[in-house]
Amino acid sequence: MNRQERRAMEARRRNRPKRSCGPCQACCSVLGVPELGKLSGDPCPHACSKGCGTYQNRPESCRAYECLWLQGLFSEEDRPDQIGLVVDTNKTGTMVVVREIHEGDFDKPEAQNFVRSIPKELTVYVMLRNGKRVILHD
Numbered sequence: 001m002n003r004q005e006r007r008a009m010e011a012r013r014r015n016r017p018k019r020s021c022g023p024c025q026a027c028c029s030v031l032g033v034p035e036l037g038k039l040s041g042d043p044c045p046h047a048c049s050k051g052c053g054t055y056q057n058r059p060e061s062c063r064a065y066e067c068l069w070l071q072g073l074f075s076e077e078d079r080p081d082q083i084g085l086v087v088d089t090n091k092t093g094t095m096v097v098v099r100e101i102h103e104g105d106f107d108k109p110e111a112q113n114f115v116r117s118i119p120k121e122l123t124v125y126v127m128l129r130n131g132k133r134v135i136l137h138d
Contacts, residue, residue, distance in 0.1 A: 019070050025051060026080035027065055030099040030127075035059035040099075041129065068096075074114075083110045095123040103129040 028047045032040040036059060046053040052062070068087045069079055080086045084105025085098050096118060100106045106115075106128055115136070118124055124136040 019072060021051070021070065022079070023051075024079050024081040026086045026101045027067060028052070028062075030086050030101055031061075031065065033059055033061055035061060077110075078114055083114050084108055085111050085114060087114075090125070095125050098124055098126045100126070100128045105129075 025047055028044040029042075030040060032038055032042075033044065036045065038044060044052075046058070052058055066088075067080055068074060068089070074087070077083075080101065084101050086101060087096060087098050089095065090097055098106075098115065100111075105111055106126065115124065115126075118137070120137050122137055126134040126136060128134065
C-alpha cells in the first residue's frame with residue numbers, strides 16, 4: 001500500500017462511525033496475546049459465551065486491537081464472524097492482512113466475495129489456519 005492509499009484508508013476511517021464487536025469474538029481466536037502467553041490461533045482462556053470473561057481487565061493488546069471492520073471500513077455484513085476472516089493491516093500499514101478464523105473459512109463464498117472486493121492495487125497477505133500463507137495482488 002503506497003502513501004496515497006494509506007491516506008485514503010485513514011480518511012475513510014475518520015469519516016465512518018466506530019462499531020462495537022457485538023457477538024463477534026473472532027480476534028480472540030486468531031490473534032496472539034503476549035500478556036497471556038497466548039499464541040496466534042490458540043483459543044483465549046477468557047473467552048466465554050458473553051464475550052470476554054475479563055473484559056474490564058483485559059490485556060492492553062486486546063484493548064488496543066481494532067480490526068478494519070470495527071473501524072467501519074466494510075459493510076455490516078462483512079463482520080469477521082460472518083465471513084470467517086479477521087482483516088487488518090500490518091504494523092506499517094503497507095498491506096492488508098487477512099486471517100482465517102476456522103480452517104476452510106477462506107474457501108466459503110462470503111469470504112471469497114469479500115476478498116474479491118479488496119482493490120487489486122492493495123497487497124493482501126492471507127494467513128490460513130493450516131499454516132499456509134498466500135500473497136494476493138502483489
